[in-house]
Amino acid sequence: MNPSQSPSPNFTFLSDENSIYSVMDNYDFSNLMFSVGEGGSNGLIQEETSSPTTIVTGESGGSGSAFTTLRKKESTSLDCKNRGSKDGETKEMGHRVAIRTRSKIDVMDDGYKWRKYGKKSVKNNTNKRNYYKCSSEGCMVKKRVERDGENAAYVITTYEGVHNHESPSHVYYSDMVFDHDNWKQHSLLQSIQTFPPC
DNA sequence: CGGGTTTGACCAGCGC
DNA sequence: GCGCTGGTCAAACCCG
Numbered sequence: 001m002n003p004s005q006s007p008s009p010n011f012t013f014l015s016d017e018n019s020i021y022s023v024m025d026n027y028d029f030s031n032l033m034f035s036v037g038e039g040g041s042n043g044l045i046q047e048e049t050s051s052p053t054t055i056v057t058g059e060s061g062g063s064g065s066a067f068t069t070l071r072k073k074e075s076t077s078l079d080c081k082n083r084g085s086k087d088g089e090t091k092e093m094g095h096r097v098a099i100r101t102r103s104k105i106d107v108m109d110d111g112y113k114w115r116k117y118g119k120k121s122v123k124n125n126t127n128k129r130n131y132y133k134c135s136s137e138g139c140m141v142k143k144r145v146e147r148d149g150e151n152a153a154y155v156i157t158t159y160e161g162v163h164n165h166e167s168p169s170h171v172y173y174s175d176m177v178f179d180h181d182n183w184k185q186h187s188l189l190q191s192i193q194t195f196p197p198c
Numbered sequence: 199c200g201g202g203t204t205t206g207a208c209c210a211g212c213g214c
Numbered sequence: 215g216c217g218c219t220g221g222t223c224a225a226a227c228c229c230g
């Protein structure tokens with residue numbers, strides 16, 4: 001991942017700069033924590049306990065994944081288990097990214113069209129967890145959205161899988177709207193944009 | 199009428 | 215083996 005790269009057109013939060021500014025009022029992306037787990041073993045984690053936003057990416061299935069680290073650290077109900085693993089084997093479940101964001105609204109408009117298919121109350125969280133699938137034909141990307149059980153001001157959005165299509169609101173966002181000195185902020189979008197192809 | 203949401207039921211994995 | 219829990223399904227419902 002290279003923060004200096006031009007952003008991929010595959011992902012956009014919004015359709016224009018004004019919208020970006022407006023969404024930045026709703027999502028607090030400052031001081032975000034960013035971590036990448038490659039194969040579950042070489043995850044890099046930069047901890048900032050006061051971070052209003054947390055991103056964790058990684059391939060599911062690794063026993064030492066960043067997901068696991070986050071889960072242990074924050075005791076959230078974020079599901080990072082490797083369901084389906086057996087005897088050390090890992091089952092291909094696709095790329096996953098978790099974003100913990102202090103937000104006034106529950107569902108981040110990430111440019112893709114989602115269809116809700118489930119809602120469930122989970123342990124250690126009084127708030128319901130919502131399940132979404134990408135409504136694009138043939139795209140199996142899923143996301144889970146839930147309020148942090150410990151701090152309802154935070155929303156945990158977990159993306160699972162990779163889109164095999166471009167965002168319906170296929171619009172390039174401008175680097176201008178981001179503070180280039182804030183590498184982490186830029187990385188937030190980069191991490192989501194760089195989903196590998198299905 | 200088509201597409202999205204709601205919600206109870208069902209299933210599979212995991213821990214005890 | 216059993217109960218708990220998370221994830222998914224699908225029928226009913228809602229809305230534009």
